[in-house]
Amino acid sequence: IPQVLGLLVWALIADTTYHLHAAYGWVMFVSIFFWIVTVLLFVTYLLQLQLKFYVIPWPLVLMIFNAVATVLYITAFVTCAAAVQPTSWRQWDYNRRAAASFFACLVMIAYGASTFFSFRAWKGLGSNAATSQVTDHA
Numbered sequence: 001i002p003q004v005l006g007l008l009v010w011a012l013i014a015d016t017t018y019h020l021h022a023a024y025g026w027v028m029f030v031s032i033f034f035w036i037v038t039v040l041l042f043v044t045y046l047l048q049l050q051l052k053f054y055v056i057p058w059p060l061v062l063m064i065f066n067a068v069a070t071v072l073y074i075t076a077f078v079t080c081a082a083a084v085q086p087t088s089w090r091q092w093d094y095n096r097r098a099a100a101s102f103f104a105c106l107v108m109i110a111y112g113a114s115t116f117f118s119f120r121a122w123k124g125l126g127s128n129a130a131t132s133q134v135t136d137h138a
Contacts, residue, residue, distance in 0.1 A: 002069075002114070003042060005107045006035040012100035013080070016093040023083040024097075027104065030076040034069045034111075041065070059122040066115040073108040080104050 010031035018024035041062070044050055050058050081101040086094060 002038050002107055002110045003035065005103050005110060006031055006038065008103045009076075009080075009100050009107060010035060012096045012103065016096050021083055023079045027076045027080045027083075027100070030072050031104070031107075034073070037065070038069075059118060063115065063118040063122045066111050066118050070108060070111040070115050073104060073111055077101065077104040077108050 010028055013024055013028055013031070016024070018028060050056070080097065081104075084094065084097045084101055
């Protein structure tokens, strides 16, 4: 979900005259950077490449990544929402920026939920009774 919504955020901002407003540069950086890294992590898990790099603590890496993405998307959402001017002389810029703010909020929520679930996976709180019995007796 963050991949699609993040793509919407930076596509909507990129389709406006964002270069005239410095605030949208930050929104573009956050949305494009985290979109690329999220797609790379998705491909890594899709191809099961994380099994080849077993030294890396993947649950911890994902938790930190999601937490940082959540915090930076909070700043991007606030920046984007605060920079939307309803009295803009170009109505389509206003509509796209307002929509980008909405989708930035959704991406922020999605990364926040991912942070919660990756924290549970890192702590091992999501295991079921069968796996906990096997690991207790082994």
